[in-house]
Amino acid sequence: MKILVVSLLRIGDLILHQEIIRSIRREHPTGRISCLINDTVVAACDLIPEVDEWIIFDRKDLQKKMNQRQRWIFLPVLCIENLIHELKSRQFDQVVNLTHSVISGHFCALLKSVNTEVRGLCLDSDGKMIQDLSSVQRTQAMSYFNHQWSVEKMPLLHYTEILSLVSGYSLDHLAPTLERGKKSSVISFQILTSDERKHFDLEKWFDLIFFLKQKMPSFEMQILCSLEEANQMEKNIDTISQRKLGSAFQGLKVTACSLFESIELIQQSAVFISHDTSLLHLAARTATPIVQISLGASHIYKTSSISAGTVVLTARRSCFPCAHQGSCHLPKFECHEDIRPEDLLSAIQFQLEKNQHELLSSLSMVQIVDGLWWLQNKSQRNFSIKQALYFSLGGQLQSGQFSKGVSFESRNSESFNATIG
Amino acid sequence: MNQEIQNLLTLRLDELKKRFPQYTSADTNSNPKMIAVKILAELIKEQIPGDETSNEKTL
Numbered sequence: 226m227k228i229l230v231v232s233l234l235r236i237g238d239l240i241l242h243q244e245i246i247r248s249i250r251r252e253h254p255t256g257r258i259s260c261l262i263n264d265t266v267v268a269a270c271d272l273i274p275e276v277d278e279w280i281i282f283d284r285k286d287l288q289k290k291m292n293q294r295q296r297w298i299f300l301p302v303l304c305i306e307n308l309i310h311e312l313k314s315r316q317f318d319q320v321v322n323l324t325h326s327v328i329s330g331h332f333c334a335l336l337k338s339v340n341t342e343v344r345g346l347c348l349d350s351d352g353k354m355i356q357d358l359s360s361v362q363r364t365q366a367m368s369y370f371n372h373q374w375s376v377e378k379m380p381l382l383h384y385t386e387i388l389s390l391v392s393g394y395s396l397d398h399l400a401p402t403l404e405r406g407k408k409s410s411v412i413s414f415q416i417l418t419s420d421e422r423k424h425f426d427l428e429k430w431f432d433l434i435f436f437l438k439q440k441m442p443s444f445e446m447q448i449l450c451s452l453e454e455a456n457q458m459e460k461n462i463d464t465i466s467q468r469k470l471g472s473a474f475q476g477l478k479v480t481a482c483s484l485f486e487s488i489e490l491i492q493q494s495a496v497f498i499s500h501d502t503s504l505l506h507l508a509a510r511t512a513t514p515i516v517q518i519s520l521g522a523s524h525i526y527k528t529s530s531i532s533a534g535t536v537v538l539t540a541r542r543s544c545f546p547c548a549h550q551g552s553c554h555l556p557k558f559e560c561h562e563d564i565r566p567e568d569l570l571s572a573i574q575f576q577l578e579k580n581q582h583e584l585l586s587s588l589s590m591v592q593i594v595d596g597l598w599w600l601q602n603k604s605q606r607n608f609s610i611k612q613a614l615y616f617s618l619g620g621q622l623q624s625g626q627f628s629k630g631v632s633f634e635s636r637n638s639e640s641f642n643a644t645i646g
Numbered sequence: 647m648n649q650e651i652q653n654l655l656t657l658r659l660d661e662l663k664k665r666f667p668q669y670t671s672a673d674t675n676s677n678p679k680m681i682a683v684k685i686l687a688e689l690i691k692e693q694i695p696g697d698e699t700s701n702e703k704t705l
Binding site: 284288299332 | 661
């Protein structure tokens with residue numbers, strides 16, 4: 226069995242796609258899994274051992290060439306055509322498109338044949354979806370994905386769940402795959418993202434670190450960043466240290482690391498705090514407690530950490546979450562005001578001490594969701610999200626405390642079927 | 647993105663239409679070259695800010 230997985234998005238998406246890839250591997254233990262990815266995510270390949278072969282789409286390189294006046298337009302066309310021929314020559318038995326985009330839809334259209342089944346998006350010449358008639362459930366799921374899920378503010382399903390339904394590969398075995406390191410006294414942060422709407426400004430982070438230093442002097446603080454971000458981060462810390470109480474930042478470590486190295490560092494942390502980033506999704510593989518901050522275009526129901534027990538702090542503005550593409554229509558990112566450093570401090574303390582009472586009494590402005598635990602508890606999917614919160618935080622929450630959660634009356638497969646049916 | 651590059655990308659799209667006029671027509675799904683042109687057109691569109699037809703993320 227030769228299977229092609231199409232994953233033409235970013236690193237965070239690829240890491241989420243791994244859950245489906247694992248499922249494919251379980252179902253086809255001796256099959257050959259190839260994966261088509263963008264050239265921008267090659268750094269994540271080592272993290273996904275289930276894939277036998279990586280096929281690279283030189284998206285960034287092609288786009289760069291199109292920005293150069295002297296470049297000939299036939300060459301990029303030829304490059305893509307060659308890739309198409311290469312893909313076709315492999316004669317895959319199945320193509321699983323985990324990328325709901327026009328480009329992936331075009332690729333899949335050409336690969337579809339009598340001998341090659343395509344699961345997921347496939348587009349015809351007019352750009353319309355080609356229906357997958359071999360499975361009613363997958364067809365319904367695709368219809369829901371395309372017409373409702375993409376625009377819903379509170380969809381019934383997480384991104385990984387909808388991909389599971391669209392592809393027909395189940396998520397029954399979701400669980401941390403990495404052991405927790407020895408008990409640590411390091412608190413790790415990932416504080417930058419690729420989208421400024423999704424992350425706090427640095428001042429706010431340093432206010433938090435200042436609080437943490439006061440409240441938890443025995444803990445070391447560590448900022449994780451990529452090699453490219455390291456210099457800028459050091460400069461920012463110097464600038465802010467000079468303006469604020471510099472001593473609070475003594476010993477604050479900036480660790481530049483690769484994705485692969487970051488896993489070990491997260492494993493060895495007492496708690497990991499992150500925005501919606503690829504590291505957040507990597508951290509979900511470990512058993513390290515996570516605090517997630519969801520701002521701007523970061524969608525709590527669609528792309529939160531799939532790690533059970535994650536504490537998610539979210540904005541509450543009516544415009545939150547904003548569209549993935551585009552920019553904020555307000556003069557400043559007002560949703561960032563919804564979460565205070567004090568709230569983060571409480572969430573971190575909760576994850577370290579599991580002191581539920583203190584957490585709830587201190588959080589007045591933010592919503593908190595205790596992870597997407599239902600992904601791991603399929604047998605209990607009849608709980609609503611309110612009940613999920615109630616359940617996972619020990620049954621002591623008051624109803625009505627979570628305005629978004631209350632409207633989730635039933636997050637179960639029956640209501641999903643009713644919706645997409 | 648500066649205006650010069652935006653203009654260049656718009657010219658690139660026009661050039662694609664001129665060189666491969668059939669790429670926007672129906673029944674091109676079995677033609678690798680036309681699919682390649684469509685994909686390249688998408689790669690160009692997604693770099694042009696505010697282009698409503700650019701749609702890398704979702705349909």
